[in-house]
Amino acid sequence: MIKHLLTTAAAVVAVTAPLQAQDLSAMSWDQIVEQAKAEGELTWYVWYLQDDLRRAVQAFEDEYGIEVTIPEGGDAGGNANKLLAERERETGDIDVFAWGYNDFETVDLDALFMPLTHLPEDDGRVSELTGIDGGDHVLAYWGNQTGVAYDPAHVSADDLPQTPEEFAAFWAENPGKFGFNYEKGGSGPSYYLNMLRVLSDGVDFFDGESNDEKLAGLQPGIDFFNAHADNYVVTASNADSILRVSDGELWMVPAWEDHLAGLQNRGEVRSDIAFYIPEMGMNGGGNGVAIPLNAPNPAAASVFIHWLTSPETQTMFNRTFGTAPMNAASDDSFALVPNAQREFRTPWAAQPFRGEVEQRFVDDVILER
Amino acid sequence: MTRARLNKILMSLVIGAAFLWLLIPFTMAVLWSLVDPSEPWTADQLLPPAMSFYRWTDMWQNSSLKPALVTSYALAPTAAVLTLCLALPTAYALGRYEFPGRELAKTLCLLPLVVPAFITAIFFSSILFQLGLAGNRFAAIVFAHAVLFLPYAIRILTVSFEQVRQDHIDAARDLGATPLARFRVAFVPALKPGISATLLIVFIQSIEEFAIAFIIGSPDVVTIPTLLYSALGQDFVRPNAAVLSLILVVPNVFLMLILERLMKSANPALSSGKG
Amino acid sequence: MTLRRAATILLLLMPGLGLILALIGAVVYIAVAQSFGLYSLMGESAFSLAFWSDTMGKKAFDKAVRYSIYVGVLSAIFSVILAYPLAIWLRKPFAGSVTIGAVLKAPLLVHGLVAAFLYINIISYNGLLNQVMQGLGIWDGPKRLQNDRNAIGVLILQTWKNMPFALLLLTGAVQAISDDVLDAARDLGAGSWARFRKVIAPLTVSGLQAAMVIIFIGALADFSFQTIAGPTNRQSLAQLMVNFKGRGDWHSAAVVGVSMMAIALIGSALLAVAARMIMRGRLK
Known part of the structure; x- marks a missing residue:
């Protein structure tokens, strides 16, 4: 019994050969669409704004007659656990899997997802986003941006800090009014990583190589944060930061543009909270989609991804959610921040260096507070 | 007199x-549930600026809520009873027998509690899938919960079995009682509090468990915590979370009362003859 | 005879412990193997001790171990200290005792996540507590109580959620003590403190152990209370583990996970022994 279980357990993490992917790659796109209509349904695991997205995919259902199920609830962690837990099932439950672009870096894409090379050619689609390469397996469908949310009742829009020194001046003038998270969401990490990048002259954040010399080069930035430690607050999460601005406790916090907008739409936080991208640069991000190897309806999933990443859908998303379009041919006129600020969008530091920087920041700044 | x-x-x-x-x-939960989406309730206001039953009606009309209620309230009692049945023999052995390795056995019984949540979530569910249990998602969740919550049942019932008094068993035997009658007079009174505690604890654990119920159940079988996690996850809709937890309180209280009634009557402190 | 007895015991252990060892044992095996670089989710698997030596050499790991033990032990102690007197008081039914029992157990019915957000709400910068204290003139201005440095928030939440559980177990244990035993002690001139020390404490020690061990393990592995209400300058073991996992470093996450399991098992054994010594040591 135990032996059987252990072999089962071993099989759980073994790698299987992509089966269905080959079936699709031998078919023409027309044949795939035909098979998709025969499949007639698909399940899209997406970890946020499920209600709104259900409305948004209505257009796809009308166009193709394929029913899209966005399962109730869950979060990014729950969806990812499900993906990993059922990787050895012959047929899983997930047709299309949405995940943060950074998160796709934490798994072996080849072993989990099928290549999307059978989709019709479209040079406008994005598979490399903010320094992360999704290869043949992942396509971006949702572009978003980190920046700083502020309370216009206390902070004037004409006088927003743009550089580390200006932020430090703001902290000193208004102690305890600026906060950022270091985990549970990427907005705080985007903030401190870019502060460190600007303050650590000569350290190349966009080269993933990590060595002691590079890490030692971070010292001025670490010292900077420690010198001002009493003047800023560390919050618990992306959501906690924004709520505390809304509650009037904090005046300025790093945030995701689309997250702030979502909370405002739901009546969770005050609608007058404003957002900007500082000149020192902050990271853009996004979500991508991929098809698990054991997807029950792979053809429908492919047609859905083709629709999702098309210029028309991306224009619609831009209009509905204010996201940055993830197809070069789409219209991006409905952004939440002025397009002039978009140029401050910066790629994330490359891995594995980024992980080492975050670890160092946690060790030498966060845990030393 | 002084006692009174x-x-x-x-x-x-x-x-x-x-x-x-x-x-x-609870007052806070009620107030939160009444927050109207038109205006957020910020902490500097004592009461929500705009109140309505919008969240309640909206939640009630949400297509997933009712099936989720049915699933969760079918799942949790089933899991509790199954756990109890699986735990009784082990607890009997641990509580009534002295044997080498007993302490080790007691410690090993804690394993399901000790394994970190995400490891259980990924690998335990994965084993359940491998064993082919996902064919019936509901049964698979019941089984998973029974295994996961066995430690509570075993530890609680072991304590109960230890408290069965040997003199009661002996007396019953000396009076010529059949094994069944012996069990009824000597064991049942001492076990009742343990059984009700076990049922209650496993019920509550099962109704709160998210990770495994989601992995095995989704997308067909939705449980209450799935809805709760989506309210308090990325989208962070606190009023919806408040509505959900208040909706849950009513059936929970009801079930607790039933359980108390079922398990009452035998208070060994009273039935032991004196006082 | 002894063989038969051994067979009986084994047979009795099968459905409970047997099932646990077969199913969860396999999961533990995977976790341990992962901590040594096997069963990789990122491609290549190779046996290595590096993950253990790297992770254990980290300052963050050391701090997380100490912090998690602190939360685990204190949560267990606070819960039973509050539950003990209540259990003894509720031993015999009296008018209103059922209501009180129900009120005390009510937190069991509120999901931990909801409890955490309500708590944060009450203690937030402009929240109820701050407004009341300022209104009464006790505090001059609002205080920042959220994510306090000593994890008082986490301990309050843990105790709120776990005290009812300890109460449930201890009530059962206390009620199982028969009146004749307590009356005999009283007849021998034992006061109420002596009766507690010499009769109630030794007879309820296994209920106490069970409660402490289960609460300790839960609080040691806490993630959700810690990330919502815990100090932001400390990480719990579960938090550290999730951080590693979020970076795709599954093997280091497994090292933290396996350490957490070891601490939970060793810690609960120690707690059980300590509880027994304290409660029985006084019985002369």
């Missing part, structure tokens, strides 16, 4: 504490 007086003093203390303990949290 003591009770009175203690009672007022407890009522005061209960105010902090319960009244504030």
Whole structure:
């Protein structure tokens, strides 16, 4: 019994050969669409704004007659656990899997997802986003941006800090009014990583190589944060930061543009909270989609991804959610921040260096507070 | 006389504490559930600026809520009873027999509690899939919960079995009682509190468990915590979370009362003859 | 005879412990193997001790171990200290005792996540507590109580959620003590403190152990209370583990996970022994 279980357990993490992917790659796109209509349904695991997205995919259902199920609830962690837990099932439950672009870096894409090379050619689609390469397996469908949310009742829009020194001046003038998270969401990490990048002259954040010399080069930035430690607050999460601005406790916090907008739409936080991208640069991000190897309806999933990443859908998303379009041919006129600020969008530091920087920041700044 | 007086003093203390303990949290939950989406409730306001039953009606009309209620309230009692049945023999052995390795066995029984949540979530569910249990998602969740919550049942029932008094068993035997009758007079009274505690604890654990129920159940079988996690996840809709937890309180209280009634009657402190 | 007895015991252990060892044992095996670089989710698997030596050499790991033990032990102690007197008081039914029992157990019915957000709400910068204290003139201005440095928030939440559980177990244990035993002690001139020390404490020690061990393990592995209400300058073991996992470093996450399991098992054994010594040591 135990032996059987252990072999089962071993099989759980073994790698299987992509089966269905080959079936699709031998078919023409027309044949795939035909098979998709025969499949007639698909399940899209997406970890946020499920209600709104259900409305948004209505257009796809009308166009193709394929029913899209966005399962109730869950979060990014729950969806990812499900993906990993059922990787050895012959047929899983997930047709299309949405995940943060950074998160796709934490798994072996080849072993989990099928290549999307059978989709019709479209040079406008994005598979490399903010320094992360999704290869043949992942396509971006949702572009978003980190920046700083502020309370216009206390902070004037004409006088927003743009550089580390200006932020430090703001902290000193208004102690305890600026906060950022270091985990549970990427907005705080985007903030401190870019502060460190600007303050650590000569350290190349966009080269993933990590060595002691590079890490030692971070010292001025670490010292900077420690010198001002009493003047800023560390919050618990992306959501906690924004709520505390809304509650009037904090005046300025790093945030995701689309997250702030979502909370405002739901009546969770005050609608007058404003957002900007500082000149020192902050990271853009996004979500991508991929098809698990054991997807029950792979053809429908492919047609859905083709629709999702098309210029028309991306224009619609831009209009509905204010996201940055993830197809070069789409219209991006409905952004939440002025397009002039978009140029401050910066790629994330490359891995594995980024992980080492975050670890160092946690060790030498966060845990030393 | 002094005891009655003591009770009175203690009672007022407890009522005061209960105010902090319960009244504030529940009042807050009720207020949160009434927040109208038109205007957010920020902490500097004592009451929500706009109140309505919008969240309640909206939640009630949400297509997933009712099936989720049915699933969760079918799942949790089933899991509790199954756990109890699986745990009784082991608890009997641990509580009534002295044998080498007993302490080790007791410790090993804690394993399901000790394994970090995400490891259980990924690998335990994965094994369940491999064993082909996902064919019936509901049964698979019941089984998974029974295994996961066995430690509670085993530890609680072991304590109960230890408390069965040998003199009661002996006396019953000396009086010529059949094994069944012996069990009824000597074991049942001592076990009742343990059984009700086990059922209650496993019920509550099962109704709160998210990770495995989601992995195995989704997308067909939705449980209450799935809805709760989506309310308090990325989208962070606190009023919806408040509505959900208040909706849950009613059937929970109801079930607890039933359980108390079922398990009452036998208080060994009273039935032991004297006093 | 002894063989038969051994067979009986084994047979009795099968459905409970047997099932646990077969199913969860396999999961533990995977976790341990992962901590040594096997069963990789990122491609290549190779046996290595590096993950253990790297992770254990980290300052963050050391701090997380100490912090999690602190939360685990204190949560267990606070819960039983509050539950004990209540259990003894509720031993015999009296008018209103059922209501009180129900009120005390009510927190079991509120999901931990909801409890955490309500708590944060009450203690937030402009929240109820701050407004009341300022209104009464006790505090001059609002205080920042959220994510306090000593994890008082986490301990309050843990105790709120776990005290009812301890109460449930201890009530059962206390009620199982028969009146004749207590009356005999009283007849021998034992006061109420002596009766507690010499009769109630030794007879309820296994209920106490069970409660402490289960609460300790839960609080040691806490993630959700810690990330919502815990100090932001400390990480719990579960938090550290999730951080590693979020970076795709599954093997280091497994090292933290396996350490957490070891601490939970060793810690609960120690707690059980300590509880027994304290409660029985006084019985002369």
